[in-house]
Amino acid sequence: MTIARALTIAGSDSGGGAGIQADLKTFQELHVFGMSAITAVTAQNTLGVTGIYELPPEAVARQIDAVATDLGVDAAKTGMIANIEIMEVIAEKVREHRIHRLVIDPVMIAKSGHALLKEDARDALKRLLIPLATVITPNLPEAEVLTGMSLSTMEQRKEAAKRLLDMGVHAVVIKGGHTDDEEAVDLFYDGREFRTLSAPRFHTRHTHGTGCTFSAAITAELAKGESLWEAVKTAKAFITEAIRHPLDLGQGHGPTNHWAYRQFK
Numbered sequence: 001m002t003i004a005r006a007l008t009i010a011g012s013d014s015g016g017g018a019g020i021q022a023d024l025k026t027f028q029e030l031h032v033f034g035m036s037a038i039t040a041v042t043a044q045n046t047l048g049v050t051g052i053y054e055l056p057p058e059a060v061a062r063q064i065d066a067v068a069t070d071l072g073v074d075a076a077k078t079g080m081i082a083n084i085e086i087m088e089v090i091a092e093k094v095r096e097h098r099i100h101r102l103v104i105d106p107v108m109i110a111k112s113g114h115a116l117l118k119e120d121a122r123d124a125l126k127r128l129l130i131p132l133a134t135v136i137t138p139n140l141p142e143a144e145v146l147t148g149m150s151l152s153t154m155e156q157r158k159e160a161a162k163r164l165l166d167m168g169v170h171a172v173v174i175k176g177g178h179t180d181d182e183e184a185v186d187l188f189y190d191g192r193e194f195r196t197l198s199a200p201r202f203h204t205r206h207t208h209g210t211g212c213t214f215s216a217a218i219t220a221e222l223a224k225g226e227s228l229w230e231a232v233k234t235a236k237a238f239i240t241e242a243i244r245h246p247l248d249l250g251q252g253h254g255p256t257n258h259w260a261y262r263q264f265k
């Protein structure tokens with residue numbers, strides 16, 4: 001039996017709703033073999049982050065080498081990267097191991113407000129990783145930081161998508177989670193046409209790790225050889241079901257439901 005293989009390069013969330021844990025659960029649900037390279041360990045739950053412990057860049061390099069030289073990687077994603085030194089190592093290893101299907105979720109700040117990427121690493125993201133990516137999936141605040149634009153209208157978001165492509169990425173999904181609009185509308189652009197992905201907006205506080213889960217689902221589908229647009233459509237359906245059927249865990253922003261896509265779609 002051949003199985004598609006996906007690698008997540010991200011931070012560990014002890015609470016299990018975001019980061020490496022969300023990614024591996026998503027890979028599993030989408031029938032892809034999941035592997036991980038951990039960049040940082042966070043002590044985290046639904047209420048917030050109480051500790052961040054960054055790994056030495058060497059540890060990140062060895063993890064990527066270990067899986068790429070033996071098991072093989074059909075697609076990879078990055079999540080929390082923590083600092084410039086780790087970012088440099090990831091860029092080097094992605095090139096060395098010729099990982100061509102790469103999803104970048106430019107994680108900067110947790111929903112609880114804690115910084116997951118040092119501010120001086122934001123420019124490095126543009127310089128080092130964005131040019132290697134198949135697709136980048138910023139939420140609205142992240143897209144504003146990367147482009148320096150204010151993004152309240154769809155026209156502004158289209159202009160921002162063009163600017164992100166000018167930075168060397170093949171395609172972009174600007175996620176619409178962070179608005180009060182009635183629908184959660186994400187904007188896709190691959191340099192040819194703009195497309196939107198819409199779903200009802202659910203009024204729930206259980207949205208911890210939505211971005212991680214969404215980008216992991218894209219990665220899983222790319223690992224199977226799906227086209228980028230098909231991968232993004234499946235990821236939108238996956239995250240929509242995961243938010244629609246909350247698990248109601250924890251006292252704060254609880255995790256999404258990774259079983260829901262299989263159970264209810």
Ligand SMILES: Nc1ncnc2c1ncn2[C@@H]1O[C@H](COP(=O)(O)OP(=O)(O)OP(=O)(O)O)[C@@H](O)[C@H]1O
Pocket residue numbers: 018109110111138139140175176177178184185186199200201202203204207208209210211212213214236239240243
């Ligand atoms: N309340 C909601 N109802 C429906 N869809 C939502 C809701 N919130 C987010 N989404 C969708 O979830 C996906 C992730 O978007 P979001 O903007 O929340 O990511 P994020 O901020 O990076 O998440 P996180 O930082 O918690 O991992 C997008 O497809 C978005 O449209």
Ligand SMILES: Cc1ncc(CO)c(N)n1
Pocket residue numbers: 010011012013018019020042044079080107109110111116208209210211212
């Ligand atoms: C480890 C980790 N990665 C990403 C996010 C963003 O949701 C988070 N809260 N924690």
